[in-house]
Amino acid sequence: MSSSQSLLELLSPYPPGWGGVLLAGALSTVLISLGAYLVGVVIGLAGAIGKLKGNRPVRFVLDLYTTAVRAIPELILIIGLYYAGTDGLNRILAALGLPALEINGFVAAVAVLGIVQGAYMTEVFRGAILAVPVGQIEAAAAFGMRPRLRLRRIVLPALMPNALPGLANLWMCVTKDSALIAVVGYQELALATRIAAGNTKHYFLFFLASAALYLAITLLSNVVFTALENRFRRGQPKTA
């Protein structure tokens, strides 16, 4: 075992050290998570509205989607979607007579995690919409607001406080699920750590360092979500 001095050198952000690789990995973890989260929010909102307002076939398909995604292990989903997604897209392109596309690992990661997130978000948003008092929506309708205006001005602001705890949970989940992308070979924090550890043989040090980075991401997001919730709950009576 070397002295603590050289251990610190291993973690330094400049090339002889591997700190820069880890930080770049952490950045791409955050970017993947952010992208997947946004995709998830869009799918989730659309899915929740579809589940509440859609006709029978739409609701059936959405039920199938949320049940399947939530029942299948994430690792299998990610690997399945990663290969099936890229392969399926290229087959469609080939059928249309277009050249095959080399799909960027980042885009694939975001899409795959976004589809997984979307299923959970659908349920979170559905619950949150149901928790908005009907009277408020009826009042908006009585004022003559169109459904879209009603959604934008009344439903969305009113559901945010209900949805935020669930959304915060899902953000924590996606930052940690993004580590699974390492298994399909896109370089984010988990894979960067494995490479750094494998090269230097200091497994313990590097995995501990990346655990600390993940923890920092989680703790920082906690602060952000608490602030967000306070912001969205302004004007509401405090309970307990």
Next chain:
Amino acid sequence: MNFSWIFSYWPLLAAGAVQTVLLLVISVGFGFILAIGLALAQVIGPRWLKLLARGYCTCLRGTPLLIQLWLLYYGVGSLLPMIPGLRASFLWPILREGFFFAAVSFTLNYAAYEAEVLRGALLAVPKGELEAGRSFGMSSSTLLRRIWLPRAIRIALPTIAGEVVLQLKATPLAFTVTVMDLYAVAYKVRQDTLLVYEPLMVVTVFYVCLTLIITRAFKIVEAQVPVRR
């Protein structure tokens, strides 16, 4: 779609299924016991123990399971052979297996999540019931054993069911540390037969069935407890 490989691979598939179920049972069983201790430490422990238990939960819930698993397998695993005498001892055949590390890290991780659930449930037990127990002259350990813990576990049951399903869905990670669980078998079949989707589909069906069994079992357990509505 070609499923003829199932006939030659079913012993492997069955062995993989056993490994998956074993991992689940070990991690949920031991994790639950650990979680009771952690939850109690957070609710009635002295200040330092409270902080310690809370720190443990935050750290394990704040980092990905994959990193925890790799930290144990590659990190601690590379330090273990340096302990003198360990490699010659009877424990070594167990300690060098990926299964051991997977079981340990899943248990520790499950305990952290479960402890948070139990902590909330312990606090949700109505005060009157605890006071009633105390007024019957129960010592605090009897009170805990007969009233507080059973009531808390009943309150937490629906959440525990969800946690167990989540734990099942985490078990495929063990394949990254050479455990031949169900997913690893599917991976091997994919490499041997060059079939991309079929092995994944078969394994998926198994996981979904197991999920259904778990939820059904918990429904039955929940129905054992009469609830006044």
